[in-house]
Amino acid sequence: MINLQPYSNPMYFVWLLVSLLPLMIGLYFGKRFVAYQTIISGIFLLLIFGGSKWQQGLALIGYIIFQFIVVDGYVRYKKRANQTWVFVGAVLLSILPLVIVKITPAVQVGRQSLVGFLGISYLTFKSVQMIMETRDGTIKKFDPIMFARFLLFFPTVSSGPIDRYRRFQHDYLKIPDRERYLEMLGKAVHYIFLGFLYKFILSYLFGTVMLPHIAHIAIMHRAAFFHTGISLALVGYMYTYSMYLFFDFAGYSLFAVAASYLMGIETPMNFNQPFKAHNIKDFWNRWHMTLSFWFRDFIFMRLTFFIMKHHLLKKRVRISQVTYLANFLIMGFWHGVTWYYIVYGLFHASAIITNDYWLAFKKKHRRLPHNRLTEGIAIFITFNVVCFSFLIFSGFLNTLWFQAH
Known part of the structure; x- marks a missing residue:
């Protein structure tokens, strides 16, 4: 068969x-x-x-x-x-x-x-x-x-x-009426071609052509990394893996949405330019959105309501912090029972909690500048924080450790 x-x-x-x-x-x-x-x-x-x-x-x-x-x-x-x-x-x-x-x-x-x-x-x-x-x-x-x-x-x-x-x-x-269905067909064709670009060209370039070579260099220089804590090859691996992960997953998602549209079903999109996010919360509103919104609606919000209903915590900020930790810890375990998936979840929870403190600080100090430059800096910082989390997620640090020992 x-x-x-x-x-x-x-x-x-x-x-x-x-x-x-x-x-x-x-x-x-x-x-x-x-x-x-x-x-x-x-x-x-x-x-x-x-x-x-x-x-x-x-x-x-x-x-x-x-x-x-x-x-x-x-x-x-x-x-x-x-x-x-x-x-x-x-x-x-x-x-x-x-x-x-x-x-x-x-x-x-x-x-x-x-x-x-x-x-x-x-x-x-x-x-x-x-x-x-x-x-x-x-x-x-x-x-x-x-x-x-x-x-x-x-x-x-x-x-x-x-x-x-x-x-x-x-x-x-x-x-859908004929006009709407023709519009859906047009989007489906666009998503298929974009998916081919993502999955079969860019994902192949980053994941099959570049990633193994960069990984080999990083492994060859692993001793220097564990001695100094610095490795340009590891940084290269971080960015390359992040690009591969996005284009591979986004390509698959585009294909699934396109096939759904052909069948008259408007399956929701999964990605919305996630690397343009201004902060980590904005990132999760753009990355794997259907998963992010599912966790928000069926874990985060329900756990928040449970804590408030039973008066387990008084301060709202503490409630949100606990629910962020629980939400992303569960997400980490969902990916797999390994230390790097769990740390990945805790890392994102910590990043969101830190982001909340920063937003509260900005609200208190309204004179802080807000312009294209500061937005660009915010996007740059968020992008690098996310890429570092993907390095954790990849498990490559685990590979380096075992190669070195």
């Missing part, structure tokens, strides 16, 4: 465009061929998780069944008694497969969990969101078929962006 990695080679796009053409014609004439879209989605999921990845395919099926039981069970029980412990239990059960996948390599070095598959994180975010918004009452009815469509929307399964159920449902049920 053919196995296709999503958006990884030109052949995938040939299959994608040929398969979506009937659906695109239908949308142009104001019709969504639901049965055809379901069949195509099934075929692409089979191509992604079939062949040599059949174990991931089985894990996906088991995961979907498990999440249906958890969400449906919570919805049914909520109708009888909306108790907090049941809600917490449902959320914990929903994230359990992801926790197993993240912990297994740390507990059993070199071994991957049998319940893992490509995109399990994104599906978990969607499932937890479903439970939380059902509890809030923003989702009034659990529609199993729509929930399946939401979870298994194949353009975003592997790489995101993380959509919201109600927004997805609205787009799925309301077919």
Whole structure:
């Protein structure tokens, strides 16, 4: 059986465009061929998780069944008694497969969990969101078929962006008019070409051509780095890896958004010129936005409300600091149970807390200059802080340490 990695080679796009053409014609004439879209989605999921990845395919099926039981069970029980412990239990059960996948390599070095598959994180975010918004009452009815469509929307399964159920449902049920759909097609074409530039040219240049050579030089001079704490090669690695990470991930996200637009679904964008951010908060409003906003809405805000409701802390500034630390610590653990992912999360929490102190200082001292020069300095500092965090995230410092010892 053919196995296709999503958006990884030109052949995938040939299959994608040929398969979506009937659906695109239908949308142009104001019709969504639901049965055809379901069949195509099934075929692409089979191509992604079939062949040599059949174990991931089985894990996906088991995961979907498990999440249906958890969400449906919570919805049914909520109708009888909306108790907090049941809600917490449902959320914990929903994230359990992801926790197993993240912990297994740390507990059993070199071994991957049998319940893992490509995109399990994104599906978990969607499932937890479903439970939380059902509890809030923003989702009034659990529609199993729509929930399946939401979870298994194949353009975003592997790489995101993380959509919201109600927004997805609205787009799925309301077919865009012809003028709007033509506009979406135009954007899709633009995103595909931009994605090709990012993923297959710039990402290849930084990640495949430049990064290994710079990494080799940094490793060769590791002794000098640990002796003096200075390494131009390491600085070069930091910037090169940061560029690679952005163009690779942003390229994938653009492809996913473009494919969604072709299918008449306006999946939200994931990046908005993040390296133009004026401060670290602004950065997280531009970088991996769907993840950032998910953590904001479903962890940061809820934890803030919990602390305030139970009067655990009095000062608002302390509440925000604690919730920032918790929010980014969880984000670090989500990436993986390794010291550099955890430090990466704590680093960003510390950067945001420091930024809050600076903003408070600026507010108190209004005579501080604010012009193009100071904005440029702010962007420069933010860019370098972010790139340093990506150096931590890359795990390359860990590699240097073990090479030196």
